[in-house]
């Protein structure tokens with residue numbers, strides 16, 4: 001049977017058109033875009049074209065606000081480290097308790113090695129940011145605020161445009177990790193006060209190992225990687241031209257499929273959620289029902305071990321995840337679900353435009369038996385493994 005892939009927040013399938021757009025840069029278009037000859041100029045033009053395709057997707061005012069990087073992780077690191085370097089008198093960072101490890105691990109490292117103070121703003125049981133705590137942490141000591149646009153585990157969306165306005169009032173830079181939001185939500189950065197934004201190719205049907213950092217014009221930026229003059233002196237190293245061409249095409253396709261994402265993909269997600277809740281008692285949807293990505297279903301199950309469901313589904317060719325890929329398998333509860341004080345195991349199904357109704361039907365067909373089996377193994381007495 002054809003595998004059913006419902007783990008698109010971990011990574012997505014490269015769109016066939018993206019692969020086609022990349023191939024010439026492994027063949028006759030192999031030149032270095034910095035070279036002065038005609039072959040180089042043609043590749044350089046392709047890089048410029050990809051920059052414009054990304055500019056259109058996120059609604060940036062200028063194409064030179066976009067710098068290609070190796071992915072979401074590098075973009076996050078570059079944004080935070082640049083802000084600290086640009087404002088040596090400001091030594092605090094405001095972030096949330098539910099960020100991706102690309103932000104949280106860096107913050108912990110900075111706390112340990114650089115005497116940076118980090119405010120990790122908590123969330124409530126629906127995963128919504130504690131706005132009072134956010135306001136209280138904003139002072140002129142803050143160099144940068146880094147709050148994700150949408151959470152990778154729950155799909156909960158934060159009000160980043162408003163949060164950026166508040167950060168501006170104390171003169172702090174505002175960065176958002178928008179890796180899960182770009183391509184799924186319409187964006188118009190030029191009408192916001194967001195200074196920096198991270199995105200990643202492989203979360204929007206582009207290749208792995210390519211991403212971008214948006215830096216608004218006028219923001220004082222200090223590069224993370226030192227070397228040559230590539231990317232307007234913002235990111236040294238010969239450009240990943242196949243990746244850049246692929247990301248550009250992925251951005252153009254994302255714009256084209258945006259309506260599909262917010263209608264068809266959302267209705268598939270809702271059918272999956274509704275079907276599970278209706279068929280299986282002791283289940284509920286995790287995360288703010290009003291502000292959520294259209295593709296993500298995070299469902300909690302009473303009286304089962306969180307890894308059990310993905311494991312049994314995997315044996316019959318269905319891919320999903322418990323919490324996030326970065327924490328599952330480690331036996332540690334997800335930091336996102338812990339921050340939400342979710343008492344039960346949770347499973348994340350994340351959809352994309354290549355999913356079909358048949359995919360959803362197959363999951364709905366097998367889920368009751370799988371959950372029943374796990375519940376009969378574990379019983380419901382004390383010692384039943386659940387999230388702390």
Ligand SMILES: *Cc1c(COP(=O)(O)O)cnc(C)c1O
Nearest residue numbers: 071072073100102152179180200
């Ligand atoms: C996947 C992800 C990242 C990391 O992006 P890479 O390109 O894999 O480095 C960062 N933040 C979020 C929210 C993500 O989902």
